[in-house]
Amino acid sequence: MILVVNAGSSSIKVALFASDLTEVLDGAVSGIGGRARLKLGARDEEADAPDHDAALALILAAIRDAGHPVERFGAAGHRVVHGGRALTRPARVDADVLAAIEACIPLAPLHNPHNLAPIRALGRLAPRLPQVACFDTAFHATNPEVAQRYALPAGEEAKGIRRYGFHGISYASLTARLSSLLGSALPERVLALHLGNGASLAAIRDGRSVATTMGYSPLEGLTMGTRTGTIDGNAVLRMAQDHGIDGAARILNRESGLKGLGGASDMRALHAEGTEEARFGIDHFCYWAVRHSGSMIAAMGGLDCIAFTGGIGENDAEVRARICQGLSFLGAALDQDANEARTTRLEVGGSAVPILIVPAEEERHIAGEVLNVLGQGVC
Numbered sequence: 001m002i003l004v005v006n007a008g009s010s011s012i013k014v015a016l017f018a019s020d021l022t023e024v025l026d027g028a029v030s031g032i033g034g035r036a037r038l039k040l041g042a043r044d045e046e047a048d049a050p051d052h053d054a055a056l057a058l059i060l061a062a063i064r065d066a067g068h069p070v071e072r073f074g075a076a077g078h079r080v081v082h083g084g085r086a087l088t089r090p091a092r093v094d095a096d097v098l099a100a101i102e103a104c105i106p107l108a109p110l111h112n113p114h115n116l117a118p119i120r121a122l123g124r125l126a127p128r129l130p131q132v133a134c135f136d137t138a139f140h141a142t143n144p145e146v147a148q149r150y151a152l153p154a155g156e157e158a159k160g161i162r163r164y165g166f167h168g169i170s171y172a173s174l175t176a177r178l179s180s181l182l183g184s185a186l187p188e189r190v191l192a193l194h195l196g197n198g199a200s201l202a203a204i205r206d207g208r209s210v211a212t213t214m215g216y217s218p219l220e221g222l223t224m225g226t227r228t229g230t231i232d233g234n235a236v237l238r239m240a241q242d243h244g245i246d247g248a249a250r251i252l253n254r255e256s257g258l259k260g261l262g263g264a265s266d267m268r269a270l271h272a273e274g275t276e277e278a279r280f281g282i283d284h285f286c287y288w289a290v291r292h293s294g295s296m297i298a299a300m301g302g303l304d305c306i307a308f309t310g311g312i313g314e315n316d317a318e319v320r321a322r323i324c325q326g327l328s329f330l331g332a333a334l335d336q337d338a339n340e341a342r343t344t345r346l347e348v349g350g351s352a353v354p355i356l357i358v359p360a361e362e363e364r365h366i367a368g369e370v371l372n373v374l375g376q377g378v379c
Contacts, residue, residue, distance in 0.1 A: 001068060002370050003076040004363045005056075007118045009110060010034070012055045016068060017367040019376070025066060026363070029055040041066060053116035060125065075130045076122055077370040078114040079169060079362065082108035083135030084160065090138070090369040093119055093131040101133065107160055108217075132370045139168030142208040147299070150216075163220075165212035167194045167310075171202045173365035174309055174358045181344055182355060187305035191296055193289065193323070194360075195313035197225035197265060201289070203296035211299035213292050219252060221294055223285045225265035228256040258285060267312050267319065286319060290326030303330050306355045314357055315341070324355060 001024065006013040010033060015026040027040030029049050036049035040062040060070050078093075084104040091097045095099040098119070105112045119131060137321045140163075150156075171192055179186040190204040199222040203211040213221030213230075223229045231252070237250040251260075259265040262281025263273070270278040297303045306327070312319055317339045324334040324346075331352025338346045346355040 001073045002367045003063075003070075003122075004366045004370075005118045005122070006077075006079045006363065007052060011113050012059060012060050012118055013363075014053060014063075015363040015367075016063065018363065019074070019371070021367055021371075023364065024068070025063070027059060027062060030060055030260070038062060041218075042194055052114065053121045056118045056121045056355060057125070061167045070126050070129070073126070073129055075370050075374055076126075076129055077132065077366040078115060078119055078133050079136065079366060080113035080133045081136045082164065083133075083137045084164075085141075087133070087135050088138045088141035088166045090132055090134045090373050092373055093123075093133055096135060100134050107164070109125055130374055132366075134169055134239050134297065134366045134369050134371045136166045136168045139172045140165030140202070140209045140212050142209055143212065147211050161216055163212075163215040165200070165202070165209065166218045167198070167200050167202070167364055168209070168214075169362045170194050170309060170360055171204065171209065171212075174307055174362050175204055175207055176365065176368075177308060177358060177361070178305070178356070181358060182305075182354060187354070189297075189300040189302050189304040190307055191293055191303055191305070192307045192309065193293075193313050194310040195222075195289070195308065195316075195319065196310035197287070198227070199224045199285075199310065199312070201296050203300040205300040211296055213296070223261075223281075223288045225259040225267075226257045226259045228252050228260070229288060258282075267316055271316075271318070278297055282319070286322040289319075289323050293323070293327060293343050297330070303327075303353055306332060307358050307359045308356070309360050315342070319348070320357075335357040 004015045011028055011030040013028040016024040018024055018102055025041055029036055029038050029047055031037055032049045032052060036047040038045055038047040038058055043062060048060050049058055068147055080101055082104040086100050101116055103111055125368045148341050150162060152161060174192055186207055188206060192202045192204055194200050198218055200212060200214045213303050219227050258281045262270045262278040264270055270281050282372045308320055320341055321334055324332050332355060332357060333348045333351035334346055335348040342357060346358055
């Protein structure tokens, strides 16, 4: 069995996979440090989880109760948000890898410490269990240097201030499955749209990322649930002057995006509200998705396929339709009935490019990477 762990600031999500990558069960502890809750299979109960160590222990105990003790696991895989410039492929966790993840904490202070917590905790609870770290930034390490560099002096670049991109595990999973879903060779130039509370685009040429919308942090790029997306640096400086650095960071990351424009960070809530502000929030999201799509298409020199993933990308027919309408000048033509039915293939006959929904399978992809790193015999 392979345990896959995805730790956030106040939650730990897990999934357990057999060696053939069949998912056996999944679960989570949410509300860590507050009113925590454990969910695993049919279990849904309040929990005492003051920190990530306690949360992981609760999950492992629940998995044991479900008949899968940690002693029977073959390996564990972890999502780590930031690998920096050094960690550009999945890696077996050892002292050097731990040190490299720690070194990236200044680049991802809200994410990497929480990603590290269950790696360390599992190392204490099951010291012989091999662990593999997969990095959300790694898929975009193939972007050309001209795409990764900001136009900053060399001293600032040396601090690690450059574009990294995120959602890489999602994009890698999408790329690995796209050919099978199409029943043909992987298209040369794929516009991939990971749309959710966090949202980004990727230009994937010959299976490799050549451009993406997120940059130094997950703030850059599209309008998101609570993040502004791209904003002029001098506007950020003005906000820091008015609100202080912490206040500006709070507004930019937690109070902006759909929430700031429409009053709610959830796209479903905006559709339901139907107010002028809510409609403008949706308009803003779709406009910038189309506009940034043009940048991605230019970066890969054309378009051969459009692929939607993520919570909004998979479930919001109106957003998909509006984005495809914005790209119709390139010959993208959506079948409205297929779009409403959320079938895998969405294009009409005669569309210049295939249009697909590719359900996110990040946990399964991580499990597959564990097997790639450690070998098929580990489980």
